[in-house]
Amino acid sequence: MKIIVCIKQVPSTQKVAVDPTTGVLIRSGIDTKMNPYDLYAIDLALQIKKSTKAQLTAITMGPDSAKAVLKEAMALGCDDGVLISDRAFAGADVLATSYTLASVVSSIAKDVALVVCGKQTTDGDTAQVGAEMAAHLKMPFVGLVMGIHDVTTTSIGLTSDQGNQLVDLNVNYPAVISVSEKVGQPDLPSYFRLSQMDETKIKVVTLQDLDDHDPNHYGLSGSPTQVEKIFEPTHDNDHVLIHGSTKEAMDHFVEVMTSNHYFRGKDHG
């Protein structure tokens, strides 16, 4: 039985700015880390591995430096790692990204039972790649898994968070799932284990390794959406700032609340 967990290397900070003259994104610093939501995915995948003796592979798409997150995943207990790296994959939107990942899964693990994803990344924040992957792979998708039960080598019980209700589902493999952070506190890799990891266990997959290696289906060419421009959020100018005594601050508050009929002064009750 094979399980694949999809992880991503993300910037450590969300502090970014737009260069006002060129309109280009300026990222402050180049520190990276594993997308924090992926730790929950790895943790759940490890639980399933434990009861099924499955082979667990971590995959990530990114530059050579993204091997760092694969090493982390292996330090946590994944059996091996796959780096998906090719210039043809650059500039991908959600559709092209999910197609690339799906294409890798179907090319390297035709008999995969379960694909496990974090609920979203902290840089893209779309929470869409997992479900799109499932559609490309023609597998069912179960989102926001917060618990598992009755784990066997042919099926799995999943509790899915649907907002106002929790739904227990039983799913025959194969399937793609995303994992909610409500699943429980995940482990962090120890520095010692991380230093023991052998980078040669990481396989690099390029366009030519995929069953579908038509470059038009990947990267910028395979992306139906384009970011037309980026800009800094603007704020309305309709603002009042009272900078005086506490009494003045209270006067202003009471005036605004009463004029909007939210407060009636002393007889309010």
Next chain:
Amino acid sequence: MGELRINHDKCVVCKQCITACAFNALSVEDGHISVNSACRLCGSCVKKCPLHAIEIVEDRHVIDRDQYHDIMVIAEIDGSTIAPVSYELIGEALKLAAIRQDKVSVAVLGYQLDDMVKSLKGYGLDHIYVFDDPSLSIFRCDVFANVLYDFLSKRKDNVVLIPATLNGRSLAPSIAARFKTGLTADCTKLEMRENGDLVQIRPAFGGNIMAMILNSHARPQMATVREKVMDRAIYKNDDSGTIEKIMVEPSLLQSSVLVETVHDLPKASNISSATRIIVIGRGVPVSDHPRIHGLAKKLDATIGYTRPMVEKGIGSVLYQIGLSGRTVKADWILTLGVSGAIQFTAGMDQSSLILAINNDPNASIFNIAHHGMVADVSQWLDEWEKRYGSLQ
């Protein structure tokens, strides 16, 4: 991939491109520069051309925009009612539709929907499409996506809007990938262009940047919108909205996902439906919290929290406002000792009336507050008690 395009209006046939080309892909034919199949799109000629008359154009499947009209909203069901976010999406869809005289319809999936769908009449909708089947009583992503894709693929909708609820965030990508079309998550602003392109604006990098996204190479254009971002549709009290039941092909309902049990969670046990909110931030001493609860009681408001307060264990995550918590669109919201990080304000800045009290005049909350008051929260509460009595 793409193709090399020569602008013959700019080109003076100086032939510098021909010399620059390493593949003998360019020549002069009938007095014009011509490209042959040897071209590798290396771009050497583009760089060489002194008149910028050569460009590499991405070769795309060109869609015929005029074939696509109308907007479909996928409704969300919450228990035995149509969820409020559905009316917000309908309201936005009607505004977008006005630009090109498009029609707006809604699709509702579930079980025993007869009474529920009647409440969608009178809002100016064209059709209310109803998919009523016991297999649709509980959301299963693959089944819902199969049914909706089958339905939508027989139509030529220009835009499909889906609520960015927990289920919608699984459903929307499942449909978009089946169409091989683009999908923009959590749009905060939508605009319709005359040519039918939908301009989709969403926050990126935790709201530090706004991105304007177009999906000009595929249809339908799909977007999700969170609740309380758009204005609710106005009830017109007319007969609009033809209810049409759609027979669901049984094969579409088959799935390897089986529902075992459903646990209903207590309703409204979170901040997102509150209309009057007082937010406690890091700048308020814990000893003042009881007085703020007293103030909330007096003003019939719900207490909300910022992320640091929830991380400290003071507030429940269900009452956390912001990108990592809930989004609110309150009638009024008063923030006390809240600095106003974008992570927080993105979850409340659509509120109608924003009031903020903070002792730091440079706090960024004052950039979004309609009424900012520089004051010490404890002293401000003293002043309240002096005027209106004890808050304990």
